[in-house]
Amino acid sequence: MPVDVLITRLDPDVPLPGYAHPGDAGADLVTTSDVSIAPGERAMVGTGIAIALPAGYAAFVHPRSGLAHRLGVSIVNTPGTVDAGYRGEIKVVLVNHDLREPAVFARGDRIAQLVLQRVEQARFHEVERLPGSARGDGGYGSTGTASQAGDSAGGR
Ligand SMILES: O=c1ccn([C@H]2C[C@H](O)[C@@H](COP(=O)(O)OP(=O)(O)OP(=O)(O)O)O2)c(=O)[nH]1
Numbered sequence: 001m002p003v004d005v006l007i008t009r010l011d012p013d014v015p016l017p018g019y020a021h022p023g024d025a026g027a028d029l030v031t032t033s034d035v036s037i038a039p040g041e042r043a044m045v046g047t048g049i050a051i052a053l054p055a056g057y058a059a060f061v062h063p064r065s066g067l068a069h070r071l072g073v074s075i076v077n078t079p080g081t082v083d084a085g086y087r088g089e090i091k092v093v094l095v096n097h098d099l100r101e102p103a104v105f106a107r108g109d110r111i112a113q114l115v116l117q118r119v120e121q122a123r124f125h126e127v128e129r130l131p132g133s134a135r136g137d138g139g140y141g142s143t144g145t146a147s148q149a150g151d152s153a154g155g156r
């Protein structure tokens with residue numbers, strides 16, 4: 001079931017965020033400005049919208065895979081987190097990972113997608129010692145490469 005979200009257009013000409021297909025997770029966001037991002041550079045763009053999420057929700061600003069594949073463009077802080085209490089314009093920090101070509105966007109181009117999720121807040125309880133677990137403190141590649149998956153020897 002869709003969640004009702006209040007929205008204001010800070011730029012009256014931008015479209016409301018739209019889902020391309022029924023059931024899509026991400027609603028596309030557009031840039032309100034023309035921008036050219038040099039190889040390796042980044043640029044913050046506005047989307048022209050502000051929202052009021054219900055308590056217990058957050059919205060996450062995700063990159064679009066087509067832009068990643070076609071242009072090498074992603075979002076620096078992916079996914080960007082929009083807090084329920086945030087009432088400002090949703091902005092997107094685009095980054096051009098391409099080594100040679102600038103990434104060029106025109107006002108109205110779809111540059112990111114917004115994913116709504118229910119989120120929990122933790123109540124943190126400090127303890128002297130954490131309960132044990134199978135993983136323990138293993139991480140950062142401790143399970144080895146794909147071809148070694150299941151090898152509990154902790155190969156490289
Ligand atoms: O891609 C993003 C990420 C964040 N925001 C807005 C909504 C979010 O609620 C607010 C703060 O984001 P975040 O907590 O990630 O940034 P911060 O660096 O911790 O700033 P602050 O000190 O304001 O929390 O900025 C965006 O518009 N786009």
Ligand SMILES: [Mg+2]
Nearest residue numbers: 081082083086
């Ligand atoms: Mg913050």
